[in-house]
Amino acid sequence: MGITSVAAASSLLLLHKGFILVLYEVPQKGDHRLRGPRDSGIEVKKTHTTVYLKTLFTERILECIIYVSMEPPQMTEEMTCWMDKAFQMAQDALDNGEVPVGCLLVHDQQIVGQGRNEVNETKNATRHAEMVAIDQALEWCEKNSKSSIEVFQNTILYVTVEPCIMCAGALRLLRIPLVVYGCRNERFGGCGSVLNVAEDDIPNTGAPFKYIPGYKAEKAVEMLKTFYKQENPNAPKSKVRKKE
Numbered sequence: 455m456g457i458t459s460v461a462a463a464s465s466l467l468l469l470h471k472g473f474i475l476v477l478y479e480v481p482q483k484g485d486h487r488l489r490g491p492r493d494s495g496i497e498v499k500k501t502h503t504t505v506y507l508k509t510l511f512t513e514r515i516l517e518c519i520i521y522v523s524m525e526p527p528q529m530t531e532e533m534t535c536w537m538d539k540a541f542q543m544a545q546d547a548l549d550n551g552e553v554p555v556g557c558l559l560v561h562d563q564q565i566v567g568q569g570r571n572e573v574n575e576t577k578n579a580t581r582h583a584e585m586v587a588i589d590q591a592l593e594w595c596e597k598n599s600k601s602s603i604e605v606f607q608n609t610i611l612y613v614t615v616e617p618c619i620m621c622a623g624a625l626r627l628l629r630i631p632l633v634v635y636g637c638r639n640e641r642f643g644g645c646g647s648v649l650n651v652a653e654d655d656i657p658n659t660g661a662p663f664k665y666i667p668g669y670k671a672e673k674a675v676e677m678l679k680t681f682y683k684q685e686n687p688n689a690p691k692s693k694v695r696k697k698e
Contacts, residue, residue, distance in 0.1 A: 529666055533634055536560055536612045537669045541636075543570045543583065544614040544677055550575070554677040557583035557613040559591045559630075561605050567591030584613060584621040588628070606630050614674045616667065618642040622651035626660035633665040636674035 536558055543556025547570035559567035569586025573579055591609070595602040606628040611617075614636040617625060622644025625633060633645065633652070644651040645665045653662045 529634070529669060532563075533610075533612070533666070534669065536610075537614075537634060537636070539565075539568075540612045540614050541670065541673065543568060544674070547571045547583070548677055548681055552681075554674075554681050555583040555613065555615045557587045557611065559587045559609050559611055561591075561609040566594040566605065566609065580620070582618065582621050584611065584617055584624065587611070588624065603629075610634065614670075615639050615678070616643040616645050616647055619644040619649055619651055622649075623659065625663055626651060626656070629661045629663075631661075631663050633663060634669060635665065635667055636669050637671040637678070638667065 540556040540558050543558070544554040545556070547556060548554035550570075552571040552574050554571070556570045557568065558565055567587035567590035569583045569588075569590060571583050572581040572586055575581075591605065592602055594600070595605050607630070609630055611625060611630055611633045612635075613633065616635045616637065616639035617633060618639060619642055635645070638647045639645075640647050642648060645667070646652065652665055655662075
């Protein structure tokens with residue numbers, strides 16, 4: 455049962471607890487032209503490791519691609535409660551003349567960081583809700599003598615709008631495993647709308663993360679429309695919307 459080519463590998467699949475293990479000997483280093491699961495239409499993500507396979511006919515050290523199903527986890531009642539709190543933060547942003555985005559970082563069933571957009575208030579374009587919440591979480595870790603690395607790796611981020619490319623990059627670097635968000639960010643989204651920073655294979659940038667989109671998306675969009683219908687006092691004169 456010796457596997458000697460990538461083409462032959464697709465016939466050997468070991469399914470266990472949601473993982474699809476495809477075993478094969480690599481003909482040339484870096485040659486991973488495996489087609490089986492992808493051609494079947496399964497949305498997958500791959501990572502590489504080495505395994506030891508013993509059969510009746512041969513013993514070989516084989517390369518292994520682990521295909522992990524990327525179907526997003528399901529929303530729970532607890533998640534909806536946290537998202538509703540994030541929407542409260544978004545409303546606070548709207549009431550204070552900011553783009554209405556609210557965010558929570560929840561670790562071990564408690565909020566360790568929360569934020570809303572503060573771009574206009576601080577005149578700092580990086581002060582997105584996620585960045586504000588991350589700063590608070592870092593302060594919480596220091597105050598409580600917790601490892602920020604371990605905390606972030608076991609934290610869920612809830613945000614009313616899909617994280618932008620910048621924020622998605624930060625979430626990767628922090629290795630936050632799951633993001634739950636409301637509406638898509640069609641202009642700057644980093645979870646698939648513009649770039650898929652969340653799931654793409656990007657070397658040396660932390661770890662990919664899963665996301666659950668669409669919770670009260672219509673509400674999130676309506677809040678954004680409300681903001682953009684009004685005049686932004688911090689916009690350059692050439693950008694100020696003329697009232698009809």
